[in-house]
Amino acid sequence: MSKVQPGQCSNDARGMIPWYVNGTLSDAEAALVREHIDVCSDCQTDVGLHTRIHAAVIENDVSPITPKTSASDILSGDGAARSRSTPSVGNTRQSMAVAAGLAILGVALIAWLIVDRNIENTNRQFQTATSAETGANIDYVLQLRFDAGVSEQQRREIVAQMDDVVKWTTVFSGDYEIHVRLSAPTFVALEQYRLRAESISGVQSAEFTALQLPMR
């Protein structure tokens, strides 16, 4: 097969390169692509670029902590809605009933938080061990929730206070998720950073929800 001049490739094999890279072509198709790549510098470049894209997507991207939703949460509507609104209260009797219910819920919530925090700490320790082993930078995702009444402008100002380590932010339903980069993070450094975020006036809570794994 003769060499293809740069910029002159119009071979069908070029359109199959993404699937050559992800390994889903049949043996015959893969052989066709391989044969063409040998004589086409444009497609050699394409294979290099697609391989890099594939690696960035599949190997080293953000690994989120899966939420603790269950199948029954979804069917009951809890998982789908995750409403943060407080219940409306009608007459006094209803108010008292709701207050009593909330008190019980509050106690249960505190107990759950204590247990949950221990689980979270375990997660973070595991993650920190991972970063300590590699010594590389790791990106973490910190979810910020705000007190009611904090305006969009104020939210942006709060996020700006953390911008020494922020890579990018995502906004969803008024919450901010800050992707931060910490150099060789330790559990103490992570906790200090989280507490620093939580100590800012207007911030209701700050929790790490994901981490981005280091390069191999």
Place this chain on the structure above:
Amino acid sequence: MMSVRTGTSGNSKDAGEQRLLLRIADNDRDAFDELFNSYHRRLFTFLFRLTRSHGAAEELTNDVLLTVWKDAGGFRGESKPSSWILGIAYRKALAHLRKRKVHLVPFVEQKAAVDENGARLEREDWVRQSIDALPPKQKLTVMLVYFLGLSCAETAKVCGVPPSTVKTRMFHARKKMKDYLVESRDPEGWQKEFGDE
């Protein structure tokens, strides 16, 4: 590292999932529980990588699974169950990506990494940022092909378009990413590797 591949699933797995969908169509909660266990984490991770938002990914995942519960009776068996479920995820993710607000910090303003892995780290960041910068349909197609490892035919089924459209999307995505990498971000490094055609 986690690798999610649906492209190699066998016929027995498909048959099992088809039976699950039939049972779900009959309001069998145990069947839904089983399907939930095999899809929840995979869908959540896929949607998180698309949206870069834990909250959005959680809501979208739950929404997809709720739609599976409600619409299982509408599954006609013309595609694999996984393609049908991913098709629901594709349409919901597409709607979300079209209306979302994302604030990306310009890379040039970020502090340079100082460790010896820094240069490579930043280069991989650019690849990710170039994916984030793609139009929604191209971004979703790239993620279906590279994150979920779907074949061209499977990707076409999930997206509801002909295979030729999938190839065109991948071609344009590659071109946009290359332009982004070569011209905007790291002229020296990327020019050397993926210079002008």
